[in-house]
Amino acid sequence: MSDVKAFTFQDVAEHNTKKDCYLVVHDKVYDCSRFIDEHPGGEEVILDVAGQDASEAFEDVGHSDEARESLDELLVGTLKRAPGDPAPKATPAAKTANSGNADSTGLGIGLYGIVLIGGILGYIGYQYLQSQQEQQSA
């Protein structure tokens, strides 16, 4: 019971029918064959992603905690990724958080640049005025 089976993407892809239906959600493999008739969202949507990585489809719907708990009961193993497998797509929330941070850092550096250039120009201007004044008084 405690040992978790490792599936390759090819193994999972073979289970793509209603009677034999595996799904990958966040690198875990779930057997939905018995659950498919009970799915509140209908069997059609599950069949669309049968034998595939359904992480994005699952997250897009915004499934409840209850739905996530019922995933646990269907777990049959973990996915062993190999080079060339379709990459899991990042969740939209993660994307927004990253780009938000990157943007604000970019703006921060830009502001520093403007303040620095302003300071340098001010200093040069001050030096120039002083040299003018010295020339006049000489």
Ligand code: HEM
């Ligand atoms: C084995 C994986 C899945 C489980 C255990 C599961 C479970 C559930 C549960 C319990 C609900 C009821 C609402 C809730 O509690 O959030 C639900 C709704 C729904 N599910 Fe899934 N689901 C799975 C996979 C998927 C996938 C891959 C899709 C693909 C698009 C999907 C689409 C939907 C939709 C559209 C609803 C909304 C139904 C409505 O509100 O009328 N589900 N699911």
